[in-house]
Amino acid sequence: MPDNALPDPVAAKPAATPRKHAARAGEEIFAKAIDPRVVARFFGFLRPYRFMIVISIVAVLVFTLTQIAVPLVIRYVIDKALPAAAGGLAARGNAVHLLGLAVGGFFAVALVNYASNYCQQTWVAVTAERVLIDMRRAMYSHLQQVSLSFMDRTQVGQLMSRLQGDVGALQEFLESSIFAIGDLALLIGIIIVLLAMDAELGLLTLSVVPILVLVRAIWLPAAKRAFLRARETSSIVNSALAENINGVRTVQEMSREGFNFAAFREKAAENYRTHLRATRLAQVMVPTVDTLTGAAMAIVILVGGNRVLEGTLEVGVVVAFLFYVQRFFDPIRSLTMQYSVMQQATASGQRIFEVLDVPVDLKDRPGAIDLMKSRNPGEGTVEFRNVTFGYVAGLPILKNVSFSVAPGETVALVGPTGSGKTSTMALLHRFYDVWEGQVLIGGRDVRDLQQESLGRHIAMVLQEPFLFTGSVIDNIRYREALASREVVERAARAVGAHDFIARLPQGYDTVLGQRGVNLSIGQRQLLSFARAIVADAGILILDEATASVDSFTERAIQTALEKTLVGRTGLIIAHRLATIRGADRIIVLQEGRIVEQGTHAQLLAMGGLYHRLHAMNVASFDDLPANRH
């Protein structure tokens, strides 16, 4: 399944040479400009907003028209209204009238400009905001469905950068593309107006455009390299920072502050240098564009001026030209920038659609059964029928495993590390699908059941307790959000957590820090245990849930567990044998096969693997005087 593993966007993997490394990361940040597949799918997200987008584009075009109109009004004033004054008082009146009309027209243009300006910017930005939200939601909701084997392979940080950075890049792209339409229209509009006013002068003025395009074509590759490098150093600095924040306790324990600071300073300095280099390259364009603007203006003055002198051109045309020339380079500049925005967006789009393309292997079959709707005593039966399963093709973890657990029975799984205990539990919950064989609950294949109802039927206490930011009570009633305080408290009492919770500043309402950092690991395990009890499910799974609690607490839990398990099916994994001694039956796994089965006494009597494991776990007691025979 490694085919749907995500390639890392920042690509910090070591490469043969730094150059090569930069080039490779470059390909990933700036993908090829247009990937039709990405574009097509991106359009899918725009569909709900097509009306908004269309009227946004209309507003953009109207706005562009008003921009083109302004110099024309000025030209009209200079060429038509003002010369009308030549020739007496009546002419003056006429001129003032014409001027008044023109200025009135100007205000009208300004008003339309204002309205269209507000509309285009707001509509575009709001639409882009909504598209961003939709895309993030699509990705997030997809991640709730994809198989755990995908999530196992993928780093949270990597997904987060897609949920935040990459959707942001697409949002920016959407905004700038709609404005790019305006830029393009402006450019074409100006060219048309220039040529219409005077073809010769227009052509001469436009002659600077190919020069600019040429210069930019030469400049772009070099600049792009510099920009890339700058981005790369930024991500290096940021990931160094993130790692230091996450590992700050270890850093302080090991007194590495000085060393890490020096290393970080080096990275930050490199980041500083590369950014300055990128700036130098970016800024080179400024005098270039200014020089070309100056040249275009000089052409207008020289050629236009002479034509005016010859009487073949009106002054107002020259003035209008000067206005247009000043505005002329803006759209060219933003359009060339648009190209790299597009490249970035394509790369981001690819990364987003990669996530959306991860197949949901574990889907509810049509007509899947809701396990909760047909609660009958048989639902507690668990059966593994010739199950073979693994995470990597060709490397099965479980090999032809068969066993069954009767309703109400408690079965313990033991075995050395890597024998497949945790995988067995994961299969029961259908975190993964089996390769071969069947997992059955209440006689039904788990693949025929609604996953949601499966989750409600099984409560798990996982190996690593995971708490959410929020109050203690909300963590305990994580699944039963409406569970009453009494229910929560009863569960907490049952696992021996009530006392310490009661001593917290706000008791059950105390808000836990990140992942419950202000609790000890043992306490976190107790809370996650209480959570499973509140879930009140028919099947309870414990995956080495009490590794970090002391034996007293463990015994208290044991008692609670025995009570809780009455009428429920229990499956327990533990290293410590005390946890499993209460089990009705013990299954011993080794290298993915069941090697022994029976009660504690039966297994000890067998003198096999269980016996050896058992002896090993208490071996350290052997040198005790009290225990010496």
Added chain:
Amino acid sequence: MALRYRVRFPAAVLAVIGAATFQLLIPRFLGGAIDHAASMLAAAGGEDATLIAAAKSALLGSALMVLGTAIMRGVFTLAHNYLAESIGQSFGYELRLSFFEKLQRLSFSYHDRIHSGDLITRGMLDIEGVRRFIESGVMRLFQLAVLIGLGAYLYMGQDLILGALCVSFVPFALWRGVVFRLRVRALWREFQERMSVLTRIMEENLAGIRVVRAFAAQKHEMQKFDDWQQRTLAPAIDMVRVRYFNTSMMTFSYFVAMGLVLWFGGLRVIDGQITVGELTQFLVFMTVLQMPVRQVGMVINGYARASVSGARMFEILDLEPAIRDRQGAPALKIGAAALAFENVSFSYQGFASEHTVEGITFAIEAGQTLGIVGPPGSGKSTIAHLIPRFYDVTGGRITIDGQDIREVTLDSLRAQVGVVQQDTFLFKTEVRENVCYGEPGAEDDRVVEAADTAQLHDYVAGLPEGYDTLVGERGLSLSGGQRQRLSIARSVLLTPRIIVFDDSTAAIDAGTELRIRESLKELNRSRATIIISHRLSSLMHADEILFLEEGRIVERGSHAELLAQQGPHLGRYRRLFDLQMGLARDNAHAR
């Protein structure tokens, strides 16, 4: 700031003034050229050849001046932009370093309270926001002020009314700008706060996806997510509205001013008071102002962001680490490594009174071992964290060879104290680097030796890339037991004179643990050892064992003494032992 960039800052100011001056000269030359063309035409009717020749050469002159001025403007703009960026980058660089420095020094109690994602956001986005504003905002505002100020001066000098009309939109635009700034700042903060909640929700969901799946809580999680997405959307849309409402008002006021210039200027041309060229000059002057007017919105937006970000940054930069070296503190002088707790008490500020310890007194020295047992939350780890001063005691004192640990430098203290934690943080680098994390560049044989002591060597040596295997994010994932062994190796390598094992073998099976203990035996002669464990077999050889409950020592003594204790309130250790021993007896029976 101006002080710290002694050369670049004044240079940037000069560049801004230079660029503005040349920028403002362009309309003059253009207007002049129009006049040459138009007035000559009017005066001579296109007939007088000498006048036309003069006009032509004047036109050439104007054209060259315009070109030259444009080039100069470009050069000065380049200088200004570059200097501004350079100042901004230097500022960002320094801010980044002080942020990094600060958060490395902030004590555990601070890091306990703050979410690491929040710190990362500050270190990435907030620094960037502040930097960008310094770079483009501050200088651009200055540029705008110079353009308008200098322009108003020049053009009002030429024609008071027209000049005043040209800049008449400025007060209105300023007013809108101020309103905008106030509104957007509040919205930006709201957005930022909600966004950080959303980030946390997503991050926790993904990190805890197994719990989410195990409890079939996807619906619940989606609801939470949708709820907060909507909450971030509201201020985002409000920001858009406020921003564009005000910026389009600004642009509108600009165009109104331009219309007025056209109106009054036109009238004056009609009345022959000014030439067409002069009118052109004022109109072109207005186009010079158009770009900055458009940018004002961006600058204000950047300012709103930067001031919120800046506040978040300085919140951290202004913190004083609660735990730091006393002025002129000497280095720890280590002798027998005699560690003593004298009636120590401690409580976490603001949280979890249950973590409190009280009246803890004990003493050990090199060659001795202290064992600590007790239920979860009884304060075992707290004691471990007090020794290297991750937290400072709130009562009593801790001494090492007679020196109060608060009176010596942190570095010298931590060099002598090793704590092997329950949780092991792996850095995404090679196994080797992870083992010698506390002593970068330690010799290979020492790394191997430390790994061997921790019973990790055989496993690592068996990996295809051995000690060069990458671990941590995207690298090899180690099991809980392997991580704990790596953590032990990490501490052992540093040969601290005082070592604390904080339940650091919970995930290691008893057999392996026994071997680790065997290999540590030799080393332990020269160091004081504290073992915190739930497994009595790990610590029953200790010289003294403390039984902790609710932060107090309720029983103490050697293993044998504790077993012999009788009495109504005593015997916890014995009961615990019996509980764990029960297994051994069963085992014996079975045999």
